[in-house]
Amino acid sequence: MTFALHGIPVSKGIAIGKAVLISRAALEVSHYLVEPGKEEAEAQKLLDAFNQVRLELDQLRLGLPKDAPQEMAAFLDVHGMILADPALAEKPMKLIRTQRLNAAWALTTELNDLLEQFAEIEDLYLKERANDIRQVAERVIKALNAQKDALNHSDFLPSSDVGVESIIVAHDIAPHDMLRFKEHAFTGFVTDLGGKTSHTAIVARSMEIPAVVGVRHASEMVRHGDWLILDGEQGIVVVAPDEQLLVEYRKLQTQTLKEARKLQQLKHSKTETLDRVDIELFANLELPEDAVQAIKLGAVGVGLFRSEFLFMDRKQALPDEEQQYQEYRRVVDLMHGLPVNIRTIDVGADKALGSSSNDVSQTGTSPLGLRAIRWSLTEPEIFLAQLRAILRASAHGQARIMIPMLAHAKEIEETFRLIEKAKQQLLQRGQSFNPNIQVGAMIEIPAAALVLPLFINHFDFLSIGTNDLIQYTLAIDRADHAVAHLYDPLHPAILHLLASIIQQAKRANIPIAVCGEMAGDPSLTKLLLAMGLTDFSMHFSQLLLVKREILNSNVGMLKARFPRVLKAYEPEAQAKALERLLA
Ligand code: PEP
Ligand code: MG
Numbered sequence: 001m002t003f004a005l006h007g008i009p010v011s012k013g014i015a016i017g018k019a020v021l022i023s024r025a026a027l028e029v030s031h032y033l034v035e036p037g038k039e040e041a042e043a044q045k046l047l048d049a050f051n052q053v054r055l056e057l058d059q060l061r062l063g064l065p066k067d068a069p070q071e072m073a074a075f076l077d078v079h080g081m082i083l084a085d086p087a088l089a090e091k092p093m094k095l096i097r098t099q100r101l102n103a104a105w106a107l108t109t110e111l112n113d114l115l116e117q118f119a120e121i122e123d124l125y126l127k128e129r130a131n132d133i134r135q136v137a138e139r140v141i142k143a144l145n146a147q148k149d150a151l152n153h154s155d156f157l158p159s160s161d162v163g164v165e166s167i168i169v170a171h172d173i174a175p176h177d178m179l180r181f182k183e184h185a186f187t188g189f190v191t192d193l194g195g196k197t198s199h200t201a202i203v204a205r206s207m208e209i210p211a212v213v214g215v216r217h218a219s220e221m222v223r224h225g226d227w228l229i230l231d232g233e234q235g236i237v238v239v240a241p242d243e244q245l246l247v248e249y250r251k252l253q254t255q256t257l258k259e260a261r262k263l264q265q266l267k268h269s270k271t272e273t274l275d276r277v278d279i280e281l282f283a284n285l286e287l288p289e290d291a292v293q294a295i296k297l298g299a300v301g302v303g304l305f306r307s308e309f310l311f312m313d314r315k316q317a318l319p320d321e322e323q324q325y326q327e328y329r330r331v332v333d334l335m336h337g338l339p340v341n342i343r344t345i346d347v348g349a350d351k352a353l354g355s356s357s358n359d360v361s362q363t364g365t366s367p368l369g370l371r372a373i374r375w376s377l378t379e380p381e382i383f384l385a386q387l388r389a390i391l392r393a394s395a396h397g398q399a400r401i402m403i404p405m406l407a408h409a410k411e412i413e414e415t416f417r418l419i420e421k422a423k424q425q426l427l428q429r430g431q432s433f434n435p436n437i438q439v440g441a442m443i444e445i446p447a448a449a450l451v452l453p454l455f456i457n458h459f460d461f462l463s464i465g466t467n468d469l470i471q472y473t474l475a476i477d478r479a480d481h482a483v484a485h486l487y488d489p490l491h492p493a494i495l496h497l498l499a500s501i502i503q504q505a506k507r508a509n510i511p512i513a514v515c516g517e518m519a520g521d522p523s524l525t526k527l528l529l530a531m532g533l534t535d536f537s538m539h540f541s542q543l544l545l546v547k548r549e550i551l552n553s554n555v556g557m558l559k560a561r562f563p564r565v566l567k568a569y570e571p572e573a574q575a576k577a578l579e580r581l582l583a
Contacts, residue, residue, distance in 0.1 A: 007215035009235035010201035014253040015188025017165035021224040046103040049143040188230040263544040282537035291334035301339035303537020304515040324389035332397035341402040346372040372405035387422035391433035400438040444468035466516025525549035530558035
């Protein structure tokens, strides 16, 4: 029976193949008490297993292919360090000697203790490192169980199937195992666990192998040998697809592969139109480490770092100034001196703070409520801490402050007063920052668009948040399915508003970008170019698609045809004018 599972897409592309299930049973341990007098022999078994894994990791490191992603060596080093830490073996040795637990039992007891301690940690990055410890411990347990290498491809498929494309389905996969899977020509990965920051996801992305993680019960629901379609774009895993679906996806797969290969060739070419207009492509990031990929794909900076993702999904306190500073600094360092617009916290509406143990979870749930800068101004201490963290990061590169959801002159005044105060606080502490840090505003409320000169007078740069600008202009809650069909970027009101903002900003010589989803939609690229836009900011996965459109555009021609689009108020007339524009 065909069914679909949903997870988090972490690496694009389509894979079709037979499921190869890596069972956790391989890692289950037996529990027994060793005979009195045999404790030392059991302890030695544990030490031997540690040594064996150390050798395995060394061999893996030596055998890394030249084209292996850089991260691989780093991961092997991290795992080597965890293994070398005497603390990992110390307690289990004690448990063997004092309580006569068998070695694997003793090690899993310690592992569970460690995992519990990690569960208390709030820092998302550190939290993910718990996985590294678990993976190292599981490797030692495997050695203890004297199992055959569980990752040998031919062990898993009936011999007639060797050569058939296969997709790994596992509860979790260690990053270095991932690389060995590659050697065995696995074409996709599905895991129950994992988030965007897990090492496994990072490696899958850097290897450009389609992957979907966080599929919860995949390893229970998929059977060994099931046919699977893995859609790394949508985060969908189709189990036991029928013939028709297979044919359709195969077509799509061939097409996507061809396109992806071709697109990669655009990575290093200059981003300019046919009539030589330079265009700048920036990346939108939710996580600092995504900066690596953004750079690889040719982003010339970060147009929008959604800082609130550091604040969401936290069970306890908000990250303090120091923690934020470390994260902002990481993006700034990874971007090697390119500009990084750190958008101050934008919570409220559909982005509630995850915390329930402090009162800052009381953000508004209406999109018209206490959101973004409105909320920050009611929480000056939290806002000041964030501003100080950004300012401190500005000492290491081009960190810039970007303020969301401004509409009122009073809010602008209060924002700048607090930025000044944050600077004074750092001066008093003797901490360095860039005193001339650039401050930008998002234009995402129609009121702001209608009084643009106010913003031009106060800010160093502007960025249009089309997601919200459309929501507020058309009075469509962007999170409400019932009105989703009315959410229309091509509504003449939106086109007029956008064209007017871009034109005014260009005339005033103030940098203007679009960082809403419109900027990353290749079907709208020409339209934005026609309005005179030269700075686009989007999720890095869209960069090359948009670049391809740009390389095939003639801005002069687009601009000449654009007035007809603006004059078309009736849908049919607009469709005709757009068709002519895109021809
Ligand atoms: C926008 O509103 O277009 C935008 C980029 O911000 P967000 O999607 O985070 O609200
Ligand atoms: Mg917005």
